[in-house]
Amino acid sequence: MSVERIISGKSLGGVEEKYNLTLRPSKLAEYIGQKEIIAKLSISVRAARERQEPIEHTLLYGPPGLGKTTLAFIIANEMGARLIVSSGPALVRPADLLGVLTNLERGDILFIDEIHRLASPVEEYLYSAMEDFRISINLDKGIYSKVMEVPLKPFTLIGATTRSGLLGTAFRERFGILHHFDFYPPEDLCEIISRSAKMLELEIDREAVAELAIRSRGTPRTANRLLRRVRDYAQVHGDGKVNRVNGAAALKMEGIDECGLDQVDRKFLTTIIEYYDGGPVGIEAIAATLNEEVDTLADVVEPYLLKVGFVIRTRQGRKVTKKAFEHLRLEMPAGQEHLF
Numbered sequence: 001m002s003v004e005r006i007i008s009g010k011s012l013g014g015v016e017e018k019y020n021l022t023l024r025p026s027k028l029a030e031y032i033g034q035k036e037i038i039a040k041l042s043i044s045v046r047a048a049r050e051r052q053e054p055i056e057h058t059l060l061y062g063p064p065g066l067g068k069t070t071l072a073f074i075i076a077n078e079m080g081a082r083l084i085v086s087s088g089p090a091l092v093r094p095a096d097l098l099g100v101l102t103n104l105e106r107g108d109i110l111f112i113d114e115i116h117r118l119a120s121p122v123e124e125y126l127y128s129a130m131e132d133f134r135i136s137i138n139l140d141k142g143i144y145s146k147v148m149e150v151p152l153k154p155f156t157l158i159g160a161t162t163r164s165g166l167l168g169t170a171f172r173e174r175f176g177i178l179h180h181f182d183f184y185p186p187e188d189l190c191e192i193i194s195r196s197a198k199m200l201e202l203e204i205d206r207e208a209v210a211e212l213a214i215r216s217r218g219t220p221r222t223a224n225r226l227l228r229r230v231r232d233y234a235q236v237h238g239d240g241k242v243n244r245v246n247g248a249a250a251l252k253m254e255g256i257d258e259c260g261l262d263q264v265d266r267k268f269l270t271t272i273i274e275y276y277d278g279g280p281v282g283i284e285a286i287a288a289t290l291n292e293e294v295d296t297l298a299d300v301v302e303p304y305l306l307k308v309g310f311v312i313r314t315r316q317g318r319k320v321t322k323k324a325f326e327h328l329r330l331e332m333p334a335g336q337e338h339l340f
């Protein structure tokens with residue numbers, strides 16, 4: 001099973017990133033949705049700017065594709081700061097981090113994506129860097145060992161994670177600002193899609209925008225990706241204008257249903273139903289049956305299914321709901337209907 005699917009919030013890399021950058025808002029005022037986060041951040045940014053201080057260390061968490069990276073770019077832009085981008089998996093050893101930290105200038109923003117994937121020695125190195133803007137370097141080993149203290153310029157760390165639960169308390173507490181991203185309601189997605197269409201000089205009618213919004217799993221990155229697919233379809237099968245009919249046909253070709261679920265979502269649900277009688281079942285068992293990584297299921301697939309109520313989490317594991325059986329037009333196990 002591939003997770004590089006059209007409605008995954010996960011970035012597909014290179015070309016898509018470039019495309020997204022052109023559609024991404026660059027100012028807080030242009031940002032659509034996540035109103036509370038934007039209101040609070042506007043104050044943080046303004047206050048820090050007025051004091052001519054770097055903004056406090058910030059942790060952004062929530063499912064992929066909801067705008068965490070976009071917001072890090074916006075904060076840097078609003079602060080007039082340089083943004084240095086790295087990620088948890090890229091910083092393997094403390095030495096990798098050392099190079100990055102010692103090259104930071106006052107006010108720079110270091111963005112670490114997937115910060116929950118930092119190795120613990122690297123994470124621990126960050127503690128003193130974040131708190132006191134200094135790091136200790138061990139020189140030599142054994143009886144000749146010496147510790148050298150290196151001062152750093154005051155900087156801001158922005159961490160992004162799909163799972164804040166995986167960060168230790170000691171690490172989480174070093175962030176002064178924490179914001180949780182939630183899925184976007186269809187009204188916000190309509191606005192985002194209309195804005196993107198305008199920027200792409202694409203004609204799309206209101207009904208098609210609404211249809212796309214419903215099928216985007218609450219995720220702007222998905223909305224923009226679907227918009228590209230319907231644009232291609234309308235260009236090849238019509239006059240280039242997107243309407244409800246050719247929009248729906250394009251999405252059907254992509255295997256996306258009227259709730260925005262794709263084959264991977266449906267496979268997740270049907271696996272629980274067909275192999276585990278609808279659950280409860282542990283995520284590890286589902287992952288093994290699907291030959292998929294637990295992290296991918298937990299970070300990318302499951303959050304939206306939980307959000308829309310097709311799956312619930314119980315102490316014993318994941319369970320599908322009556323709503324999921326109905327959506328998939330599957331029968332509940334005879335005599336057990338009351339359990340779902």
Ligand code: ADE
Binds near residue numbers: 024025031221
């Ligand atoms: N493009 C992607 N996400 C967006 C957002 N939240 N606001 C405006 N444009 C976007």
